[in-house]
Amino acid sequence: MKVLYFAWLRDRVGVAEEVVDPPGDIKTVGQLAAWLAQRSPGHAEAFADPAAVRCAVNQDFARAEEPFSTDDEIAFFPPMTGG
Amino acid sequence: MIKVQAEDFDMGAELEALSQGRQNVGAVASFLGLVRDVAGPGELSAMTLEHYPGMTEKQLERLEAEALERWPLDRVLIIHRHGRLEPGDRIVLCAATSAHRQAAFEACAFLMDWLKTKAPFWKLEEVGGQANWVEAKETDDEAAARWNENKQH
Numbered sequence: 449m450k451v452l453y454f455a456w457l458r459d460r461v462g463v464a465e466e467v468v469d470p471p472g473d474i475k476t477v478g479q480l481a482a483w484l485a486q487r488s489p490g491h492a493e494a495f496a497d498p499a500a501v502r503c504a505v506n507q508d509f510a511r512a513e514e515p516f517s518t519d520d521e522i523a524f525f526p527p528m529t530g531g
Numbered sequence: 532m533i534k535v536q537a538e539d540f541d542m543g544a545e546l547e548a549l550s551q552g553r554q555n556v557g558a559v560a561s562f563l564g565l566v567r568d569v570a571g572p573g574e575l576s577a578m579t580l581e582h583y584p585g586m587t588e589k590q591l592e593r594l595e596a597e598a599l600e601r602w603p604l605d606r607v608l609i610i611h612r613h614g615r616l617e618p619g620d621r622i623v624l625c626a627a628t629s630a631h632r633q634a635a636f637e638a639c640a641f642l643m644d645w646l647k648t649k650a651p652f653w654k655l656e657e658v659g660g661q662a663n664w665v666e667a668k669e670t671d672d673e674a675a676a677r678w679n680e681n682k683q684h
Binding site: 455530 | 582
């Protein structure tokens with residue numbers, strides 16, 4: 449499945465998107481974030497403060513407890529600073 | 532109407548188009564956001580606005596629909612730029628048209644407050660050769676939250 453990163457999450461992870469294959473017991477986006485954090489030191493840094501990370505599932509905001517499926521478009525990013 | 536673009540826009544022409552031929556419109560309220568110079572004197576500064584293509588449009592369209600539902604408006608316009616911008620450049624334009632001013636004013640303030648916390652944009656500031664991601668402000672969350680408390684319409 450595809451995961452997208454934006455702003456400083458992308459800088460820390462090192463890529464704008466990647467294809468990952470999480471194990472079946474990873475069911476929520478919060479669990480996915482914790483699992484992604486183990487992929488590299490950059491990932492660990494990106495996800496170090498869960499309160500600073502926002503998530504979207506299929507371009508809608510999602511809380512940590514929200515479930516996802518492997519065909520969903522998942523994105524992680526910091527709190528927005530537009531306008 | 533929603534426009535997400537790298538190009539600059541002509542505020543006068545946009546507002547003109549919004550109300551042209553709309554005989555029931557008596558009020559056009561607008562907000563224009565500019566890039567503020569965050570550097571000290573003699574330092575160059577610029578910013579790059581990154582966004583999430585697709586989600587940006589989806590969230591802004593939802594915002595437009597929400598404003599049209601809450602207030603008796605004729606039209607809503609949101610233009611948000613992305614890419615590299617310099618101090619004084621236009622970033623964002625929000626406008627609402629209505630028969631009377633109160634709905635137009637309130638809707639315009641609502642659009643900006645919600646846009647700040649719901650539209651997936653991120654600012655990267657460059658000051659004196661250093662690039663830093665702008666941190667989100669708690670006051671922006673509070674400003675957006677007040678529209679949940681007084682949903683009077």
